Amino acid sequence: MMLKVSDVKQFLYCPRVVYFTYVMPVHRKVTRKMEYGKEEHLELERLEKRRGFRSYDLSSGERRYRTKLYSERLGMEGVLDMHIMCGSGCFPVEFKHTSRHPGLNHKYQLVCYAMLLEDRYGKPVRHGYLYLIPGKRVHVVEMTPNARTFVRKTLSRIRLMIARESFPAAPGRPARCFECEYRNYCADVG
Numbered sequence: 014m015m016l017k018v019s020d021v022k023q024f025l026y027c028p029r030v031v032y033f034t035y036v037m038p039v040h041r042k043v044t045r046k047m048e049y050g051k052e053e054h055l056e057l058e059r060l061e062k063r064r065g066f067r068s069y070d071l072s073s074g075e076r077r078y079r080t081k082l083y084s085e086r087l088g089m090e091g092v093l094d095m096h097i098m099c100g101s102g103c104f105p106v107e108f109k110h111t112s113r114h115p116g117l118n119h120k121y122q123l124v125c126y127a128m129l130l131e132d133r134y135g136k137p138v139r140h141g142y143l144y145l146i147p148g149k150r151v152h153v154v155e156m157t158p159n160a161r162t163f164v165r166k167t168l169s170r171i172r173l174m175i176a177r178e179s180f181p182a183a184p185g186r187p188a189r190c191f192e193c194e195y196r197n198y199c200a201d202v203g
Contacts, residue, residue, distance in 0.1 A: 014172055018082075018091030018125040021164060024171050025118035026189065028181035033195045035175045042194045050110055053146055054094065057108050061095065068151045069106070069142055074099030082129035089168065093126045094144075103130050105141035112147040115154075119143055121167065124160045 023030040033039055058078055066074050074097040083090040095106040105126040109119055120143070127138040143152040174181060183190075183199070190196055 014088060016089050016168060016171060018089060018122055020171055021125050021167050022118045022122040024167060025121055027184045029183065029199055030195060031171055032181055033198060036178045039198050044192060044194055046192055053110055054108050057146055069097060071097065071099055082133060084129050084132040086132060087128060089125060089129060091126060091129065096130060103134055103136060103138055105130055106144055108144045108146055110146045115143045115152050120154050121164055123154050124156060124164050127156045128161060128164060
């Protein structure tokens, strides 16, 4: 079963989002936060085209935006915000609107993209970047063997949940539910 990179990100944030996507599809309400996020991505992309590579500790490179990535081997696909190609390698970059430290779901989303880039170009990806939009900060994420293993196990857990149609437990962080587009459905099912 082909999964999206965003499924891994969502599953680690709240597995019920993936449940409502595949097992019990319901109408997904587009929130203001989602619309704002798209607008911010486009603005950042416009600004990135004028910038150098110092933020990424690189001297030069070529930026590629909104790259569609696909791997039959991994059973995963997604659209990467940006990646940088240069002589020293290939580096995925995800834009995030958070003023906090990036979440684990963001980290593993980036690891997924690194694995997809490796499949596309046939070269190892050693690290990638989370660009935190509010503070204009770049957070480096190392692509370790353990991180890759965690992604594969998470993909297996998602596929198992879908195959068994098992309703997952809530993440235990009610604050995450506040702006969730599935909030109205979540309490009806459990």
